[in-house]
Amino acid sequence: MPIAAYQDGNAQMGGSPFGRRRFPLRVRRHYLDAMTPVNGEGGPGAGHPALVVVDDDDSTRTRVANGLRRRFGLDYEVVECDPQGAHARLAGMRDARTDVALIVANAHLKAGAGTDFLATTRDVYPTARRLVLADFGDNWIMPSVARASTLGQVDHFDYLPWGEADEHFLAAVGDILADWATETGQGEARMTIIGERGEPEFQLLGEVLQRWQTYPVAMLEAGTPQADKFLSDHGIDGPLPIVALADGSKVLTAANMTKVSDMVGAGADARSTTYDVAVVGLGPAGFSAALNAASEGMRVILINDTFSQASSSPMIRNYLGFPAGVSGAELMRRGWTQALMFGAIGRIGRRATGLRHEGGRNVVPLDDGSEVTADVVMLAIGVEYRRIGVASVDRLIGRGVFYGYAAGDAQAMTGTDVAIVGGANSAVQAAAHLARHARSVHLIVRGSSLVDSASDYLVELVDALPNVTVHLNSEIAEAREEQQLRSVTLRDRTTGAVSELAVAGLFILIGAVPRTDWLPDELARDEQGFILTGDECPMVPGSEQRQLQYETTIPGVFALGDVRSGSVKRVAAAVGEGSAAAQQVMRYRARLGAPREADSERATREPMPVRA
Numbered sequence: 001m002p003i004a005a006y007q008d009g010n011a012q013m014g015g016s017p018f019g020r021r022r023f024p025l026r027v028r029r030h031y032l033d034a035m036t037p038v039n040g041e042g043g044p045g046a047g048h049p050a051l052v053v054v055d056d057d058d059s060t061r062t063r064v065a066n067g068l069r070r071r072f073g074l075d076y077e078v079v080e081c082d083p084q085g086a087h088a089r090l091a092g093m094r095d096a097r098t099d100v101a102l103i104v105a106n107a108h109l110k111a112g113a114g115t116d117f118l119a120t121t122r123d124v125y126p127t128a129r130r131l132v133l134a135d136f137g138d139n140w141i142m143p144s145v146a147r148a149s150t151l152g153q154v155d156h157f158d159y160l161p162w163g164e165a166d167e168h169f170l171a172a173v174g175d176i177l178a179d180w181a182t183e184t185g186q187g188e189a190r191m192t193i194i195g196e197r198g199e200p201e202f203q204l205l206g207e208v209l210q211r212w213q214t215y216p217v218a219m220l221e222a223g224t225p226q227a228d229k230f231l232s233d234h235g236i237d238g239p240l241p242i243v244a245l246a247d248g249s250k251v252l253t254a255a256n257m258t259k260v261s262d263m264v265g266a267g268a269d270a271r272s273t274t275y276d277v278a279v280v281g282l283g284p285a286g287f288s289a290a291l292n293a294a295s296e297g298m299r300v301i302l303i304n305d306t307f308s309q310a311s312s313s314p315m316i317r318n319y320l321g322f323p324a325g326v327s328g329a330e331l332m333r334r335g336w337t338q339a340l341m342f343g344a345i346g347r348i349g350r351r352a353t354g355l356r357h358e359g360g361r362n363v364v365p366l367d368d369g370s371e372v373t374a375d376v377v378m379l380a381i382g383v384e385y386r387r388i389g390v391a392s393v394d395r396l397i398g399r400g401v402f403y404g405y406a407a408g409d410a411q412a413m414t415g416t417d418v419a420i421v422g423g424a425n426s427a428v429q430a431a432a433h434l435a436r437h438a439r440s441v442h443l444i445v446r447g448s449s450l451v452d453s454a455s456d457y458l459v460e461l462v463d464a465l466p467n468v469t470v471h472l473n474s475e476i477a478e479a480r481e482e483q484q485l486r487s488v489t490l491r492d493r494t495t496g497a498v499s500e501l502a503v504a505g506l507f508i509l510i511g512a513v514p515r516t517d518w519l520p521d522e523l524a525r526d527e528q529g530f531i532l533t534g535d536e537c538p539m540v541p542g543s544e545q546r547q548l549q550y551e552t553t554i555p556g557v558f559a560l561g562d563v564r565s566g567s568v569k570r571v572a573a574a575v576g577e578g579s580a581a582a583q584q585v586m587r588y589r590a591r592l593g594a595p596r597e598a599d600s601e602r603a604t605r606e607p608m609p610v611r612a
């Protein structure tokens with residue numbers, strides 16, 4: 001949910017004015033000052049996170065380091081090392097409590113492969129991003145880079161920059177630093193939320209905004225010195241919870257998701273209730289459907305409750321166009337910006353609670369009591385995490401217990417002991433990611449072997465991580481608390497023996513089921529609850545006409561992505577379905593003889609204001 005706050009205090013909805021350079025404000029300000037004099041050796045000194053460049057070729061190292069200084073020197077200290085001295089230098093920096101954001105190494109060091117060197121830095125600086133650089137065309141090293149990246153030894157690959165001002169290289173580093181800042185909480189918060197601990201709306205705002213968006217959000221408990229300072233600095237007073245942009249230019253008191261939704265993306269006509277298309281669910285399928293429908297001129301509203309499964313993926317490596325991988329949260333952030341740019345309107349933090357077909361249209365009631373009417377409803381609601389069925393665990397949801405895992409959760413777990421329940425790829429992936437931040441990670445698996453449930457490369461990855469312990473044949477019997485989760489009781493499923501594990505966080509990833517029980521009976525589903533579409537739908541007696549491929553048994557209701565029976569559960573597949581379904585929606589509406597009411601509303605809308 002991007003909010004770009006201009007330095008003049010105005011807020012622009014829907015994305016960075018610098019497009020792909022998604023710097024925290026502090027860093028972005030520096031980008032504006034790119035013409036300021038170049039920093040000297042060593043940069044601004046202690047207190048700033050470091051970018052460490054390791055190469056035994058002096059001229060290449062200087063070229064890379066000088067480029068980084070020119071672009072990032074105001075906010076990061078750029079440190080040059082040869083491989084022989086690098087470990088001592090890194091250890092010294094750790095002792096001096098200097099943060100390291102990025103370690104860059106040439107793939108061809110005289111002493112060996114750059115990937116091997118980078119692997120050895122993980123113990124000293126687990127949260128630093130690791131970037132390996134190769135000469136253009138040296139593609140033969142790709143298999144070893146791919147392996148190192150699979151094993152979590154290297155995070156990013158790029159070609160060596162042509163010169164000190166190689167824009168593509170510097171932009172790629174900017175993206176890496178923005179991800180690092182978001183993940184480690186180093187970026188300046190874009191939005192501050194102040195509320196009472198345990199208050200449901202405060203908790204909901206935190207969950208949705210922290211987990212769903214990729215910009216840093218500060219959650220402050222009312223009455224703490226930080227909260228008091230923020231309120232007095234910005235002259236804010238009023239009922240809690242309070243949501244404010246970092247510069248205080250926009251403030252909501254007695255905030256709830258409807259108000260926040262209006263603030264961040266609903267646009268001027270958010271209160272309108274009639275649309276051409278209502279997309280329910282904003283994951284890859286919903287975003288793709290929304291932006292494709294909006295790009296065809298349809299008036300689209302997006303309705304979403306919490307966050308997409310895709311946001312749970314710390315790194316998606318199999319999506320076209322991102323050779324170095326992309327975090328699910330970043331992909332969703334871009335999808336949001338793109339959908340808004342095509343004119344879609346967002347209703348975020350709202351749950352669809354029903355669906356009825358009346359008067360040739362479809363009506364979707366929302367959990368705030370409002371209703372949305374549209375010719376077409378596109379259901380892209382994905383699947384929901386399966387519950388663990390232990391009451392003491394579920395009582396602690398949001399207080400140390402989480403269903404699913406988003407990369408943004410890692411920061412809160414820094415230096416703590418955590419447990420993950422589950423043995424499939426998503427749980428193992430989460431364990432590997434959390435291992436960079438947490439002191440120890442316990443993976444609790446019901447089965448007798450991880451190999452049966454997770455991909456070989458992921459099993460190999462966690463095997464290599466010294467702070468991950470796998471507990472086979474195990475399950476959670478109970479959770480203990482003192483306001484927050486304090487420990488869990490593990491039960492050995494073969495012997496019945498129990499043991500206590502002190503943990504501050506418990507992430508449950510034990511599979512997913514479709515969440516379709518709120519939909520009407522006329523919407524045909526398979527025995528597991530996935531929605532039937534196209535030829536899978538039962539024939540309507542007396543009718544020869546088959547549904548379109550993504551059409552359901554209710555006229556004008558389409559289903560796409562993971563919630564559709566028989567779908568391929570992948571990001572790329574969901575995006576493809578969204579795009580194809582949008583085309584079918586056009587055919588469906590043409591049959592109806594659209595344009596209709598919503599289109600005439602659009603025709604009378606005010607033209608978009610133009611900045612002077």
Ligand SMILES: Cc1cc2nc3c(=O)[nH]c(=O)nc-3n(C[C@H](O)[C@H](O)[C@H](O)COP(=O)(O)OP(=O)(O)OC[C@H]3O[C@@H](n4cnc5c(N)ncnc54)[C@H](O)[C@@H]3O)c2cc1C
Pocket residue numbers: 280281282283284285286303304305306307308309310311312313314315316317318350351352353380381382383426427429515560561562563568569570571572574
């Ligand atoms: C940890 C993890 C890692 C993964 N890694 C990869 C990977 O590397 N590569 C890959 O290709 N795939 C990966 N996947 C799978 C991929 O994320 C899914 O296939 C994809 O997100 C499905 O997209 P979708 O749009 O169908 O549903 P989702 O992404 O689940 O989005 C559904 C949205 O609908 C909302 N919603 C649900 N019900 C309602 C309602 N009633 N009202 C309003 N909103 C509602 C949800 O809050 C959610 O935001 C991963 C999944 C997980 C969990």
